[in-house]
Amino acid sequence: MSEVRGGPVLPDRGLSFALLARDGQARRGRLATAHGIVETPAFMPVGTAATVKAMTPEAVAQTGAQIVLGNTYHLMLRPGADRIRRLGGLRKFMNWQGPVLTDSGGFQVMSLADLRKVTEEGVTFRSHLDGAKHLLSPESAVGIQHDLDSTITMQLDECVAYPAPEAEAERAMELSLRWAARCKAAFRPRAGYGLFGIVQGGVNPTLRHRSAAGLVEIGFDGYALGGLAVGEGLELRNLVLDATVPHLPEDRPRYLMGVGKPVDLVESVARGVDMFDCVLPTRSxxxxxxxxxxxxxxxxxxxxxxxxxxxxxxxxxxxxxxxxxxxxxxxxxxxxxxxxxxxxxxxxxxxxxxxxxxxxxxxxxxxxxxxxxxxxxxxxxxxxxxxxxxxxxxxx
Structure with missing residues (x-):
């Protein structure tokens, strides 16, 4: 184990992430945001529709959770991002005192295979609620999350199913990189707020390397690993992490999306991951x-x-x-x-x-x-x- 000098500082621009200790590849860190400190490794309960199901926000905090996840797709459809903005933002709306990370909605849109069309501009889809037609572009995804007053905004990306042909995984990865640059351009920097890029590339290490390198060149406050926990299994996921995590910056938080079971968390922390979310504990x-x-x-x-x-x-x-x-x-x-x-x-x-x-x-x-x-x-x-x-x- 090695100690890392320096503690958290309140961010005067973007997010502040301090590494406090390492043990092998496992990292102990502290993420300072506009809405509070997050000790890492951290697990984020999923509050897709501005609520962690079957829990009050006070009860969620009593479990030890420091940050929760909301979802752009669901909130833009109901009750609407503009309404939440007028009511003071997502944290005030749901009475959550800590930071909030919002998924861009890309995963949910991609799951609507019969109701959406992907183009360079974005994703045109029909609401699963009423069939109304919507366009979710990189710019609108970032704008909606701004209206929600999300502490951490996620880029819009395209997540392909598993297994996917290598050509399809490469196409989606390259599109996600172009969308990442557009999200970065659309994001409005504020003290204590941040934007995360999302690494894609299926289970192909070469595509994952290219995705990580492209995102690092653009520059983000944190880096997420997307397109996993979609059926590839623990062993293959671990191989992807082994091949990808070393290519991400040491001084930025690393977020594995949609994972997972307790054993998944332990094995991913061992590979240098800092943040997680999953519906499993609440759904179970x-x-x-x-x-x-x-x-x-x-x-x-x-x-x-x-x-x-x-x-x-x-x-x-x-x-x-x-x-x-x-x-x-x-x-x-x-x-x-x-x-x-x-x-x-x-x-x-x-x-x-x-x-x-x-x-x-x-x-x-x-x-x-x-x-x-x-x-x-x-x-x-x-x-x-x-x-x-x-x-x-x-x-x-």
């Missing part, structure tokens, strides 16, 4: 699944009907402090809303505890042993009981 909480230190649990299972033990004895969330597995099982079987609320609260707390433990391990120079212990534990089971995919779609 709404479908009776819980991530625990003893492994994933499906609270629908009859084996929990008479189990008075806490869900996870080492967790301090309300579900674990105040209720037993039998009661949670009852809520799930009775389809009570409280079941979704408590399990979501627990899953988000589990994820934040995992990120905290990784930060502490990196700081102490023991991340390698932490990683080995985690991979040997039931919590790392690659065959989990948890429902849902790592990626995000039209709804979270």
């Amino acid at each position: 909480g709404r479908t009776s699944q819980a991530f625990t230190r003893a492994g994933p649990m499906n609270l629908r299972n009859a084996r929990f009907a008479d189990d008075a033990e806490p869900l996870d004895p080492d967790c301090a969330c309300p579900a674990c402090r105040n209720y037993g597995r039998a009661y949670l099982h009852h809520l799930v079987k009775a389809k009570e809303i409280l079941g979704s609320m408590l399990l979501t609260w627990h899953n988000l707390t589990y994820y934040q505890d995992l990120m905290r433990d990784m930060r502490q391990a990196i700081q102490a120079g023991r991340f390698a042993s932490f990683r080995r212990a985690f991979l040997d534990s039931p919590a790392a089971g690659r065959e989990t009981e948890a429902a849902g995919s790592s990626g995000d779609g039209p709804e979270n």
Whole structure:
């Protein structure tokens, strides 16, 4: 482990990212924004439509989350970016006190294969809500995120499905690079706000290198790895990270989009990733699944009907402090809303505890042993009981 001198400073231009420690490739950092500090590695709960489902903003903060994710596509359609701007911006609108990162909406638009057309100008699509026709261009995506008062704006990119022919992955990567330059030109710099570029290129290392080099030449406040968690699997994703992350600047945060399961987070941090988001903990909480230190649990299972033990004895969330597995099982079987609320609260707390433990391990120079212990534990089971995919779609 190596200490990195210098601490966070309040940003007077863009974002400020300080590396506090390294242990192997794993990084412990601190991101200073206009709306607060984010300790990294960090996990961002997904609040696609200005809400983290089944949670209040106050409850999300109590899990340890420091930053949440919103989505341009959903918010531009309902309630509308201009309305949110008039009401004081997304943070005020949803009563979230910390920073907000907004996905550009590109992934959601790309998932509407029968409802959109991609051109050099942007993406023309029909709303999944009412069929109305819209154009999402690099400039409009940045403008909408400005209206939302997003702390971190994401460039518009094109994400191809997996597997994709190399020619298709190259075409989308090159288009995303041209869009990245247009997003940079359209972005209005402000103190404590930032714009992230997105590396594309499918699972081809050469395309990923070219994408990373092109984005670094344009210059961004942070760099995201997109087009993953779309079915390629952990081993192939790790190979892509191994080939790509070393080509990203050391002094900028690195964000792996749409990932993932706990084992994905640990393995990606080991490869130098700093930020994550995923619908999995919230979606799983709404479908009776819980991530625990003893492994994933499906609270629908009859084996929990008479189990008075806490869900996870080492967790301090309300579900674990105040209720037993039998009661949670009852809520799930009775389809009570409280079941979704408590399990979501627990899953988000589990994820934040995992990120905290990784930060502490990196700081102490023991991340390698932490990683080995985690991979040997039931919590790392690659065959989990948890429902849902790592990626995000039209709804979270």
